[in-house]
Amino acid sequence: MIKIAICDDQKEYLDTAKNLITQYGAEKDVPFDITEFSNPSDLLDETVEYDIYLLDVCMPGITGMSLATELRAKRIESPIVFLTSYSDYAVQAFGVNATHYIVKPYTKEEFFKGVDKALAAININSPKTIKLKIEGGYKTILVYNIVWSESNDHYQIISLLNGEKLSVRISATELADKLSPFGCFYQCGKTYIINLDYIDKLSSNSAALTSGDNLVIPRTAFKGLQTAYFDYFGRR
Numbered sequence: 001m002i003k004i005a006i007c008d009d010q011k012e013y014l015d016t017a018k019n020l021i022t023q024y025g026a027e028k029d030v031p032f033d034i035t036e037f038s039n040p041s042d043l044l045d046e047t048v049e050y051d052i053y054l055l056d057v058c059m060p061g062i063t064g065m066s067l068a069t070e071l072r073a074k075r076i077e078s079p080i081v082f083l084t085s086y087s088d089y090a091v092q093a094f095g096v097n098a099t100h101y102i103v104k105p106y107t108k109e110e111f112f113k114g115v116d117k118a119l120a121a122i123n124i125n126s127p128k129t130i131k132l133k134i135e136g137g138y139k140t141i142l143v144y145n146i147v148w149s150e151s152n153d154h155y156q157i158i159s160l161l162n163g164e165k166l167s168v169r170i171s172a173t174e175l176a177d178k179l180s181p182f183g184c185f186y187q188c189g190k191t192y193i194i195n196l197d198y199i200d201k202l203s204s205n206s207a208a209l210t211s212g213d214n215l216v217i218p219r220t221a222f223k224g225l226q227t228a229y230f231d232y233f234g235r236r
Contacts, residue, residue, distance in 0.1 A: 001197040007037040008056035040067045052118045057084035079118035149193045186228040189221035196232045
């Protein structure tokens with residue numbers, strides 16, 4: 001899940017940017033978690049580090065340029081794309097290592113180009129995939145489309161973001177080894193491998209996922225999952 005922050009004091013453009021990000025995600029099969037800010041101070045006070053920032057330049061109180069400078073001072077290196085009605089700030093934009101600069105009013109194509117560049121900067125457009133043997137051959141799977149998997153005899157039943165389920169003849173340990181380089185997966189006991197990005201809520205004995213699934217976690221495995229979850233998001 002790619003966490004993206006949009007900051008614009010004009011509701012019209014805030015809504016437009018959110019709608020275009022949603023369209024981009026649907027058309028290109030990229031999962032976004034979108035957070036909107038109409039006040040730059042609220043974004044500056046945010047403790048979450050986002051994967052991509054879309055910032056208006058001219059805002060009251062703190063300009064988008066000042067906001068970007070503050071983010072860089074916090075050692076946040078995420079791609080920044082500026083959305084502005086003025087082209088005068090282009091030189092300053094690249095002074096804070098901005099990924100792209102889009103002048104309002106922008107077209108869908110211009111906006112998508114900016115998002116393409118931001119995603120390329122965090123290597124999302126260099127697809128992270130694994131190849132697994134399924135019945136009838138092999139299938140290449142985008143890693144960020146894997147929500148969770150469950151052991152069933154000698155098979156793993158892999159649940160994808162679009163609701164599809166794949167039956168793969170592989171052990172849980174082998175699958176966990178294939179997924180471990182990506183950093184967002186946790187092998188929970190002998191039964192589940194869970195993508196931490198898709199956990200919506202942890203309770204005393206279960207994990208509620210954004211897919212709507214609710215996984216009952218053995219008591220002996222829950223503490224490890226909880227620790228892995230908070231460690232993972234503490235690093236982001």
